[in-house]
Amino acid sequence: MELFNHLALGFGVAFTPVNLMYAFVGCLLGTLIGVLPGIGPLATIAMLLPATYALPPVAALIMLAGIYYGAQYGGSTTAILVNLPGEASSVVTVIDGYQMARKGRAGPALAAAGIGSFFAGCVGTLVLAAFAVPLTEVAFMFGPSEYCALMVLGLVGAVVLASGDLLKAFGMILLGLLLGLVGTDVNSGIARYSFDIPELTDGIGFIVIAMGVFGYGEIISNLSHPESAREVFTANVHGLMPTRQDFKRMWPAILRGTGLGSVLGILPGGGAVMASFAAYTWEKKTRLHPGEELFGEGNIRGVASPEAANNAASQTSFIPLLTLGIPPNAVMALMVGAMTIHNIQPGPQVMTSNPELFWGLIASMWIGNAMLVVLNLPLIGIWIKLLSVPYRWLFPAIVLFCAIGVYSTNNNVFDIWMVGLFGIIGYLFIKLGLEPAPLLLGFILGPMMEENLRRALLLSRGDWTVFATRPLSAGLLLAALTLLALVLLPAIRKTRELAFVED
Template sequence: MELFNHLAMGFGVAFTFQNLIYALIGCVLGTLIGVLPGVGPVATIAMLLPATYALPPVAALIMLAGIYYGAQYGGSTTAILVNLPGESSSVVTVIDGYQMARKGRAGPALAAAGLGSFFAGCVGTLVLAAFALPLTEVAFKFGPAEYFSLMVLGMIGAVVLASGSLLKAISMIVLGLLLGLVGTDVNSGVARYSFDIPELTDGINFIVIAMGVFGYGEIIQNLSHSEEKREVFTGKVKNIYPTLQDLKLMAPAVLRGTTLGACLGILPGGGALLASFAAYTLEKKTKLKPGEVPFGQGNIRGVAAPESANNAGAQTSFIPLLTLGIPPNPVMALMVGAMTIHNIQPGPQVMTSNPELFWGLIASMWLGNLMLIILNLPLIGMWIKLLSVPYKWLFPSIVLFCAIGVYSTNNNTFDVWLVALFGVIGYGFIKLGVEPAPLLLGYILGPMMEENLRRALLLSRGDWAVLLTRPISAGLLAAAALLLIIVLLPAVKSKREEAFVED
């Protein structure tokens, strides 16, 4: 009953004219930046943070949240139409979504992404509302040791869910951790791994890595093909909306993706990213129905499931931020910045000290998802007009938008050169058959893991046993070790390899 009272208060806050307008602005901006490759939610929220000074705290956070889950919607559009994920969690959508577009089925692919995202967003918001209170109680028992162990579990989960060989996945995680160490040491304030380059003392920008590896890497791969293979689309769009058969295939996939996304989104460190990969893997393990298109060749389930998963994960990724006070991804880290601007300390005390903000934000997410489905479904026809653009005109504009997005974050030309370097590295990953998603996870979690480990060791005066003597920390490490042992068992290992083999 208490939950319904809180939600009623939240809807009262979200339904004010001012907050509705800011939710709409956030959703529209989010969709636009999701559609424009290279200008992701991280860059946009970073640019708009100063603009939130003048806004009331609730309106500011509602707008920024709208940008985040709006970008989850929009990111699928470029993934399907131009084979370039607007958001890192849309990476998996490329596999089947782009193939559907090439076969003239871009409309059903976009509709599947939109409908799946709407359903998952609503469920994710309900999960957030239901689990917020009990998780806040658990949050008070978490210290640096527990946070470190939780992140180790997240890392192991990423290795298990990554496609291809375990060795490659671990290598990517380690490389991500090393990239995360570049910059200034948290405790001593000394620059490390910066090679006397002043621009590296602040570390490598997340957007630089994401856009370089996923954006520019994909463009270089396309340009390495002959002109016939390089054309983005073949044929005309036959229909815009999904058929009854499409809906029958989509429904169970959306349910599975939503469940997986809602669970994995809670994990600190790329929950939505992990969820989309895990959902795609699960669909590949589910038997194909007679006459169904194989995965990797334009299966609608390969679009609906990961899009549902990343949207459910995007909603539930607010749980660790609002209840534990730790940002699970770069966007949430910027949300922490927005809260700090307005003198709000993120963590378990938000619910008690500022209930209007907490429940108003949750209620606004449901309204935002409704706005997005109303905005996006009628626009499918407009996005499909991108089909007629030849790749020779398209790729320079993608490169330009990526460069603008990267430059505008820090107003630094060094970042533009760095994104080009990561583009070459990304192309190398494609050639080597290495999946770069774990690299991003390692990069996000690395600095947070280091900070919490060092804090735990400082409090225990250098005693490593603190990680095992605290029950929650020991339990999380045991779960991580068990997960690693299970995946290394020969029977499980062979099944895992089968699941990731492309049809």
């Protein structure tokens, strides 16, 4: 009964004209930029974060959540029609979605992605609402040692569940932790690793790294591909509604993807990417029906299940963020930055000190998902026209928008140069096959982990055994060690590498 009262409060907040408008604007902007090849939710939120500065906190977070969903939906459109995943979680959608488009079935592929995303998004939001209160009560039992142990588990999880080589993922986490050390020491007030550059005494800007590595890095990478490599199926999108046979095959896949995504979204370092790969792997292991297309040759289940999984995971990844204050993936790390900008400390106190924001955000997720179905399926023709615009005309506008956004945060030209530098670094990461998401998690969690470590040691008068004598922190550290030990076993390491193989 208490849950329904909370949801009633949330819908009361979300259904105000101003918040509805910002939810719609967020969904529209997210879809608009998410459709652009190579620019997914992460880069979109990084680029549009400065646009929310002047807004009230509730409206700002509702708009950012809308941008997140919109970019994710738009990423599947690009994956199906252009064979370019808008984001890492759309990589497996490319495999069967693009083949369906080549066979003239782009319409049913887009519909399957949209329906699967909407259903999974609604279920994921329901899971978030149901688990929020009990997890928040657990979070109030956490002290500095527990939070430090939880962040260690988050960083280990980010390494284990990151796609690609374990050593590379560990290197990226370490680099993120080192970048987080730049600035003024909280305890002593002394500048560290600033190299006598005044602008670095406050640390490297979160938006500077996010926009440089994920925004500019992706743009430079896209420019390295010839225009002829982009084959857009503008003429083949007709008959959006899947057939009865399609519905019969894709609904079990959507249910499987939703269940898997809802669980994997909560795990630190997991989120949408791991969920989509795992869902596709699961579908490939289920038997084919008579007359069904092979996987990799246009099977509708290969589109519906990963899209459902990544959207369910997107919703449930808000659970550790809103209840514990810990971002489980890079997009949620951006949301931490957004909340901090608006003087909101992510964690259990959000629900008690600002229930309108907490439940208003959850209610807006349902509204945003409904808006996206309307925006994406009936208006697909508009997004196709956008896809046919030459990229050489689009990228200068995106670069300019990013530069204005970065400059507006601190009115400092130094930040623009830093974004350019991190853009080059981001491009090098792409060329070297390095996954940059763990870097962002390390950058966000590192200073928080250091602060809680120091606080725990101050309270225990320098006694390191405080992490072992407190049951919760000992359990979390043991879980981190177990996870690390398991993934280093040869058999599990090989299975992990196979899970991220795209074809």
